[in-house]
Amino acid sequence: MGAAASVVTEVDLAVTPLRELNQALHAEGVSGRWRVLNPRGAHAVAVGIDAPLDIEIEGHVGYYCAGMNKRAAVRVNGNCGVGLAENIMSGTVVVEGNASQSAGATGRGGLVVVNGDASARCGISMKGVDIVVRGSVGHMSAFMAQKGRLVVCGDAGDALGDSIYEARLYVRGEIGSLGADCVEKEMRDEHRAELGELLERAGAGELDPAGFRRYGSARRLYNFDVDNAGEY
Amino acid sequence: MHVAPSLRESALFDRQTIHEIQRAAREGIYDIRGFGAKRRVPHFDDLLFLGASMSRYPLEGYRERCDTDVVLGDRHAKRPLHLRIPITIAGMSFGALSAPAKEALGRGASAVGTSTTTGDGGMTPEERGHSELLVYQLLPSRYGMNPDDLRKADAIEVVVGQGAKPGGGGMLLGQKISDRVAEMRDLPKGIDQRSACRHPDWTGPDDLEIKIGELREITDWEKPIFIKVGATRPYYDTALAVKAGADVVVLDGMQGGTAATQEVFIEHVGIPTLAAIRPAVDALLELGVHRKVQLVVSGGIRSGADVAKALALGADAVSIGVAAIIALGDNSPEHDEGYAEIGSAAGFYDDWHEGRDPAGISTQDDELAARFDPELGGRRIANYLRTMVLEAQTLARGCGKSHLHNLEPEDLVALTLEAAAMARVPLAGTNWIPGLTRP
Numbered sequence: 196m197g198a199a200a201s202v203v204t205e206v207d208l209a210v211t212p213l214r215e216l217n218q219a220l221h222a223e224g225v226s227g228r229w230r231v232l233n234p235r236g237a238h239a240v241a242v243g244i245d246a247p248l249d250i251e252i253e254g255h256v257g258y259y260c261a262g263m264n265k266r267a268a269v270r271v272n273g274n275c276g277v278g279l280a281e282n283i284m285s286g287t288v289v290v291e292g293n294a295s296q297s298a299g300a301t302g303r304g305g306l307v308v309v310n311g312d313a314s315a316r317c318g319i320s321m322k323g324v325d326i327v328v329r330g331s332v333g334h335m336s337a338f339m340a341q342k343g344r345l346v347v348c349g350d351a352g353d354a355l356g357d358s359i360y361e362a363r364l365y366v367r368g369e370i371g372s373l374g375a376d377c378v379e380k381e382m383r384d385e386h387r388a389e390l391g392e393l394l395e396r397a398g399a400g401e402l403d404p405a406g407f408r409r410y411g412s413a414r415r416l417y418n419f420d421v422d423n424a425g426e427y
Numbered sequence: 428m429h430v431a432p433s434l435r436e437s438a439l440f441d442r443q444t445i446h447e448i449q450r451a452a453r454e455g456i457y458d459i460r461g462f463g464a465k466r467r468v469p470h471f472d473d474l475l476f477l478g479a480s481m482s483r484y485p486l487e488g489y490r491e492r493c494d495t496d497v498v499l500g501d502r503h504a505k506r507p508l509h510l511r512i513p514i515t516i517a518g519m520s521f522g523a524l525s526a527p528a529k530e531a532l533g534r535g536a537s538a539v540g541t542s543t544t545t546g547d548g549g550m551t552p553e554e555r556g557h558s559e560l561l562v563y564q565l566l567p568s569r570y571g572m573n574p575d576d577l578r579k580a581d582a583i584e585v586v587v588g589q590g591a592k593p594g595g596g597g598m599l600l601g602q603k604i605s606d607r608v609a610e611m612r613d614l615p616k617g618i619d620q621r622s623a624c625r626h627p628d629w630t631g632p633d634d635l636e637i638k639i640g641e642l643r644e645i646t647d648w649e650k651p652i653f654i655k656v657g658a659t660r661p662y663y664d665t666a667l668a669v670k671a672g673a674d675v676v677v678l679d680g681m682q683g684g685t686a687a688t689q690e691v692f693i694e695h696v697g698i699p700t701l702a703a704i705r706p707a708v709d710a711l712l713e714l715g716v717h718r719k720v721q722l723v724v725s726g727g728i729r730s731g732a733d734v735a736k737a738l739a740l741g742a743d744a745v746s747i748g749v750a751a752i753i754a755l756g757d758n759s760p761e762h763d764e765g766y767a768e769i770g771s772a773a774g775f776y777d778d779w780h781e782g783r784d785p786a787g788i789s790t791q792d793d794e795l796a797a798r799f800d801p802e803l804g805g806r807r808i809a810n811y812l813r814t815m816v817l818e819a820q821t822l823a824r825g826c827g828k829s830h831l832h833n834l835e836p837e838d839l840v841a842l843t844l845e846a847a848a849m850a851r852v853p854l855a856g857t858n859w860i861p862g863l864t865r866p
Binding site for chain 1: 454455456568569572573574575577601612613614615617618619623627628629634637638640641644645646647648
């Protein structure tokens with residue numbers, strides 16, 4: 196299943212075992228464009244890649260699609276299950292449909308774009324990844340978010356940014372509620388600039404950064420203070 | 428005539444209790460400390476080996492073989508771990524321990540052919556470089572988790588729980604979040620780090636099975652996958668770990684150590700190691716995977732006798748944490764002066780979370796860490812591991828066993844009713860196993 200840069204390698208998961216696909220994507224010197232057909236909700240599709248591949252997945256996938264991705268550009272023309280691009284290191288993962296919970300969980304770098312909605316815990320424990328959701332996100336999104344940026348073009352559910360560290364959150368719509376230690380912050384020029392650049396990279400450049408609000412950590416829980424015990 | 432005042436101490440409000448009430452009233456927060464449970468619970472000390480007799484004969488010491496090797500993870504993994512001894516080093520983080528201390532654990536373990544384990548903070552080049560066999564932990568926090576280190580690891584341990592705090596998350600207080608620790612964990616320097624207790628991308632055994640599938644796909648099915656649980660419901664947890672696809676189940680009893688946890692958690696959650704082994708073995712036997720899915724037991728292993736008893740009850744290997752730290756020099760009288768300076772004493776020191784360890788082990792202070800010699804520490808670990816193995820072999824030969832794994836519950840009796848019931852071996856001198864047989 197080796198591929199030159201100009202050739203598209205097609206892998207039909209209706210006939211090829213998942214293990215063969217992933218091992219081919221891990222092969223020394225792997226390159227080029229890949230198309231995965233009939234994923235039929237399979238879990239762990241295109242995981243652990245460390246190569247500058249272009250991968251197009253035609254259909255819905257299960258849990259952990261593009262998990263721990265490095266360098267590859269993965270596009271899912273369908274919906275995704277739990278843990279989309281979990282612990283992503285670099286590269287981009289774009290989903291044309293919706294993503295289930297924990298999208299981009301613990302991601303350290305790269306860009307995750309969900310063109311539909313993302314469910315609960317989007318960006319949980321994120322550690323440097325950028326996530327752009329064109330629709331809305333569910334409750335507990337950006338829980339314990341450490342680094343990186345979460346952009347929500349729709350609404351956010353309850354307890355957004357609970358126990359957040361240094362991640363920056365941008366939300367265009369309504370927020371159910373803010374979690375512990377998460378507060379609205381001033382939207383300055385540098386924030387509008389970084390948000391504009393992020394929207395552009397996510398293919399949402401038509402949206403005006405001025406329509407977003409910024410949220411982050413009040414840093415009240417960084418070191419224990421008995422008078423803040425009620426916040427925990 | 429002078430009459431001495433009555434000085435009767437309350438059993439209910441003893442000095443320790445009074446001290447804790449007054450400390451809580453002063454500080455307004457639960458006590459946090461390292462080490463493990465300090466209360467007395469039924470343990471391996473409550474068991475005795477019967478040794479050979481008229482009905483069975485012993486093996487000659489020094490002349491007849493008593494093997495000690497164990498293979499971990501040959502159920503699904505292409506590259507299982509081959510250990511020369513059935514004692515491994517438990518997960519302890521860089522962050523909780525200094526880099527030289529981690530290096531020493533690797534040096535010592537490698538010298539005797541066993542594995543070390545990372546911890547809640549990622550893999551350092553020092554420990555990878557000095558550990559021939561390194562188990563990489565996947566914890567709820569995912570601090571330092573990355574696919575490169577996943578591939579460098581010899582096995583992967585999914586941590587569901589820890590004996591010192593089943594149901595609790597990790598802790599590393601601000602004093603130990605140095606520049607390097609902060610960078611590895613993607614945290615601001617100096618904050619109090621309280622890790623999540625639930626994994627961010629799976630919940631329950633059905634999800635975990637899928638998660639393990641992902642880890643296997645990422646590593647091309649090469650690495651054994653361990654699941655570590657704190658001992659609470661060992662029968663069900665072991666069965667569910669097997670169902671989720673574990674190659675190895677690591678079962679950590681309530682005496683298991685910790686770098687920093689609330690004392691109330693350490694002393695009041697989980698069950699003793701002694702009580703956890705038999706139900707876990709029951710689950711493995713019922714599923715037909717005893718010795719196929721290996722059981723590693725930890726929590727209060729201190730000597731070759733503890734090792735032999737754990738194996739006799741059905742474990743394939745054991746793991747040590749607190750004992751390894753002590754072997755490195757923690758709580759040694761050679762640091763008496765240093766302990767006195769921070770209001771503690773050798774034999775009592777458990778404030779590992781404060782990072783002021785005069786032995787240079789549980790610290791991120793460069794000056795303190797520099798006191799610790801990783802080569803000497805490695806030598807001490809190797810010596811200690813060899814001693815435990817020799818002790819276990821001595822006991823096994825005395826029971827007529829040519830491999831430590833041939834030890835069995837029938838070699839044991841209990842000194843107390845509690846231990847007899849928990850270990851399911853007879854009370855010494857009787858045929859009585861409470862709960863199973865009549866007195």
